[in-house]
Amino acid sequence: MHRLKVQGVPLILKSIVQLLHFGYHQAMSCLFPVAIFGTLALSNVVHLPFIYRYDAILLVLLGVQYFLYRSGLETRDEIKVICLFHLIGLALELYKVHMGSWSYPEPAYTKLFGVPLYSGFMYASVASFMCQVWRRLRMDMTGWPGLASAALLGGAIYLNFFTHHFIPDVRWWLTGLVFIVFRKTWIIYRVREATYRMPLTLSFIIVGFFIWLAENISTFFNAWKYPNQHQVWHLVSFSKISSWFLLAIISVIIVAQLKYVKARRVWGD
Template identity: 45%
Template sequence: MHNPSGPADLTTAERAIDARFRALLARLPRRGPAGWLTEFAVFGLKQAWACVFGGAMLAVIFAAHLWYPPDAAFARNDFLTLAAVAIQIAMVAGRLETLRELRVVVLFHLVGTAMELFKTQVGSWSYASDGLLRLGAVPLFSGFMYAAVGSYLVRVNRLFDLRFTRYPRRWVTAVLAAAVYANFFTNHYLPDVRWLLIAAVALVFGRCVMQFRIFRFRWRMPLLLAFLLVAFFIWLAENIATWSNAWLYPSQLGGWHLVSPAKLASWFLLMIISVVLVTWISPPQPPDDEPATAADATGAPPAAVPR
């Protein structure tokens, strides 16, 4: 049985924050508009907390674009790298991230950096050439942007106590993720099969439903919809990063414009790689053996009950 007083796998710091907020929120009405507003507010707070690493990275990139001195002796890219390292250290030292989760974040960093080295070489995008903390044309802070996705996924998994109905076999998802990752490289020399891979993702994950806890209730939504929503918000963050000149696509070299919505397909596929890496330390869990407590996120009448 899941502990109704709050997730048991939160970090020490998160348990203290969780207990304080629960004490405050418990005074609010359980039903009616106030009850739904409470769920909505908690959803936003939890999402913001899950995004703390990525949000901090994006804030530093944005601030550096606006205020970093162009004639500074220390290159902006090197500053971003050191800032990313400082954020990561603060996450672990402040017990906002466990050492076990850090392994996945580091793996995201390595997988992402390998892709960056290849993609910059073939001209898919480019970075400013300043700075010493780099591998070839890739400044080291770039790997932390992939790590931010990993950090979000491992945190959202425990903050929302994710459970999955009809989750596909993990070896099948691993084969699919390997094919997706390979296509990011081979599509420069062989036909791009991303649309076939998206169809395969729909086939493999199409029956899977994700259940998640906000505050008093558990909800459900199709896992494919969750992938698409996360991909959309990564695309929004990408637009902020490219506007801040963290990197640029070839079409943006003459002047910034919105990243093509077609990139959503790439971010959607990246979610498959990301989810498979996260399941390395957090195997997908089935729902508890309790009565159904989900409200359908696709618009069905709510059937949530307090836990």
């Protein structure tokens, strides 16, 4: 019995070291999302007399993005992806606010049709995390369904965010298609010298859950409000996890395809 315990100690220590390295890279990949939540929290309690809150948030986040790029923590390609997601997210925000799904009640100079421009960064933060963790954990994929299948499914998911307001919501059908299309797709990631893998659909669920947690934090700090939160804050509906699950898919599809295109360009395939 004593011998088994002694032999097990190095394995336990190795597992702890691996976990610490994995946690470090995850934490570093979350720098921009953490900056967003920190700014939302601080601006909710510290009120500057000479600038609106939403305008201040935008300036801070632009500064954070500049710092991350100049410090080398984000690459030029990652900045391009983040800008793309900012535009995708802003378009969705403009539509959702117009349809009354949620609102931004505070005044600001940098609001477009009731939507503060900083809101796109909340979607861009998902892209920032995806890009960072992909590079830091040297990620790859096996069983990728190909551009046509992935792009068509991602486009249908994004379109459903708009169309479900006037035709039946097909998110559950789309969720079923996700499990079918990506049934053979695995994420390969590396921590130090070890290589691990997990089903891509499982990563969608994990990311969707944590974005839902982030959404609760954001609404608590008045980043935006759902109709039932104007008088008293309430926990965001668990059904929103499915929305973020689908959004995570769009993020992975775009990031993975861009990484694939860049790899082909580098290797000259």
